[in-house]
Amino acid sequence: MMYSDIPAAQTLVLYFKSRGVKNIVISPGSRNAPLTISFTKNPFFNCFSIVDERCAAFFAMGMAQHLREPVAVLCSSGSAMLNFYPAVAEAYYSDIPLIVVSADRPSYRIDIGDGQTIRQENVLEKHIGYSANLKQDVSHAAKTISKFGGSLLEEGQADVQEHNEKQIVRALAVAFNEKYPVHINIPFEEPLYGRVEEPTVKIQNLEAPAAADTSIEENWDELSEIWRSSSRKMVLVGVDHPNAIDEEVLEILANDPNTVLFTETTSNLHHPEFFESIDSIIAPIEKSKQREKLFKALQPELLVTFGGLIVSKKIKAFLREYKPEKHWHIDAKKANDTFYCLTKHIRTSPNRFFKEIVSEEIDANSDYKAFWEDKKEKYELKRKAYLQEIPFSDFIAFERIIKNIPKGYQVHLANSSTVRYAQLFTMDQSLQVFCNRGTSGIDGSTSTAVGSSIHSEEPTLLLTGDLSFFYDSNALWNKYMRRDFRIVLINNSGGGIFRILPGKEDTEEFETFFETSHELSAKHLADMYGFEHITADDEAELEDVLKGFYSASKKPKILEVATPRVLNNKILLGYFDFIS
Known part of the structure; x- marks a missing residue:
């Protein structure tokens, strides 16, 4: 040494x-x-x-x-x-x-x-x-x-x-x-x-300061009574690690007829009884003539949240307007008042919280969950029908890509369009999903995925958009890329998310300063950094190349999928019209 x-x-x-x-x-x-x-x-x-x-x-x-x-x-x-x-x-x-x-x-x-x-x-x-x-x-x-x-x-x-x-x-x-x-x-x-050759200092190996005890012993009987007597409970889960919640807790929550549990792709939480696509529930209500009545029906008496930041803008807008009577956030460290109605920060783990307050005994029995399950089944059927009607686009590409990810993969999502499209489709529960949602920036998505892959027992897939990918292209400049590292790059020639935001204009200024349209390809970067580069320009090509994309190789691979820039936003917005 x-x-x-x-x-x-x-x-x-x-x-x-x-x-x-x-x-x-x-x-x-x-x-x-x-x-x-x-x-x-x-x-x-x-x-x-x-x-x-x-x-x-x-x-x-x-x-x-x-x-x-x-x-x-x-x-x-x-x-x-x-x-x-x-x-x-x-x-x-x-x-x-x-x-x-x-x-x-x-x-x-x-x-x-x-x-x-x-x-x-x-x-x-x-x-x-x-x-x-x-x-x-x-x-x-x-x-x-x-x-x-x-x-x-x-x-x-x-x-x-x-x-x-x-x-x-x-x-x-x-x-x-x-x-x-x-x-x-x-x-x-x-x-x-x-x-x-030997250190000239001898450290004292000082005692680390003890962690501050911020826990507060709760009145579990009181909390349990509020939980049992609430006829409309909503549990909303943000970013969380895979396997963070015990199966026992998941089953109890899934079987409660008074509880609607909304998950996001980044929550890594799965159960057939949970609601995985929040926006597919809320968007049809926004367009409905019965908007007020339906939002009142969805409005919870008790909102319980845990995990990190929430992706869905629609659920944030809904809960800020139709506030619950009580909002409890479960986290040992901190509680964000995301919906401007936080009433209690419960400083413990979600597992302990639910085991303390939840039982199979339910005082209030309502049709809260059943009503929204019916809506969920309808939009799932309509989504299948919509996929049969639309031309090749981001919407179809994401559906095909997500459906074909091999079991067990570690999946990193870039921000903006990528993570929002991923919210619309079901991820296999064997996948471990990550995304930089702390600040939700496009910078660093690729670098984060590469760093995370180093010690992973499973292969890693980065699912990214073109702006995120090109912005962080120096992430490929290292000698630590694993041969089983995979990148799926959706290249829609610009910042497609800006085409669905308010204020969109079909002008040269919009294309240059908001959407930042371009004609770049990842081909030269792939050659420079030693990646195998594959392309797909339509649905048939995409389905064909996906068959061998994840097979063993001597090099990491980039699959670059070209989608139509000026059509993608119309198809995405059309989806919400269709399921409405």
Whole structure:
């Protein structure tokens, strides 16, 4: 093994090892050389080199999301770290423990005109769980320090070491206990490349601060009584990990005639009795002459939510207008008042909550669920009929693609049109579905999927649109692509989602500045990065190429599906008219 001769670098590496932070994503640079040397020369760590910092941060975040444990991403000084910010914000709102480590210039080099220097301390503080600003070692490069930053020498190395250890320990505790991203900023003075075979510091291995106990013991009898006596209960589930809810709980909820349970594709929750396509229930009501009456019939007395952010804009608009009497959110960490009617934050797991309050004894017995099940059966039949009537488009492409995903795959969805189309169709319950819904940006979808694939026991499929794919094309610039990695790229020559939003105009300005129409193909990118590239331009071609797309290969594959730009929005909007 080899270590940098700089104490702060040694200290960080030793604490990462002692706490079990094994995966380190490194964006090459010079100022971070002390850390790069120390991590890459220690066989305990799995080190990954990703040049583009934005891609590196999403790559690390995808890995942390999959492993459900902290993963570190490391960069040089200057604007490099600012490229981490999109992934940091996503991790913050998605409760993913990303550890950002930035090498910094000494304080006396900042704001004097030196290159690659910015004000790095606390720069991520608005979207971070903790910012650890380490102090510069005074035992390293002491002559330089005395010449330019003599005031630093007023503090001894022992005091610097104690401060740095406490900061590192606190940051790691937040990442592990609270599942927030954290930032550790470390200033280094040159020389940066000195090495020693054994560490010259001995860390104290300080006790991590105990996690704050935010739990509140609930009056379960009272909550259970409210649950049992409510004749219209709605359970709405946002982003969640696969297999997060016990089968016992699912069966009890499925058999309650007073409960409508809405899931989203990203919830990874499945049962024949649940309602999987929220928009297919609500859109027909919006267009109905009986709109007010039907929305009143759907309005719950009690709304119970758990999981992360909700994709469906329609359910958010409905619940904000037709508010429930009570809204309980179940989460040990936080509760968002998404519908402006939150009445209770229950700080526990959904499994414990439902086991405490739900029983087979039901006081109120209504036709709430049965009424909406009838609507569900009707739209499912009409969706099948609609697919027989329409020409090839995004709608047909997504239906065929989703239906043909092999069992057991890990599926990553890009944002905008992709995740919204996926909401309309049933995913096989063996699939594990992920999407960056914390900030819902198109940046980083591919990088996240690639990072998540690294430690996955199953193959990974990225289902993406053209703008998301081309925006994050540097995600393919690495040597870690698995041969079983698959990308299905829906290329509709622009941001198709803008054609269904209010304010759409058929003008050159709209096509250029909103839809951003283009004529790009992934062919050259596939050739450059060593992917097999396959195309499909119509329904027959798509069904034909899907037969062999997932078979074993020597290269990862991209399937690029071309769909008609100016027709897709009409067919999607026509679907909601048809089922109405």
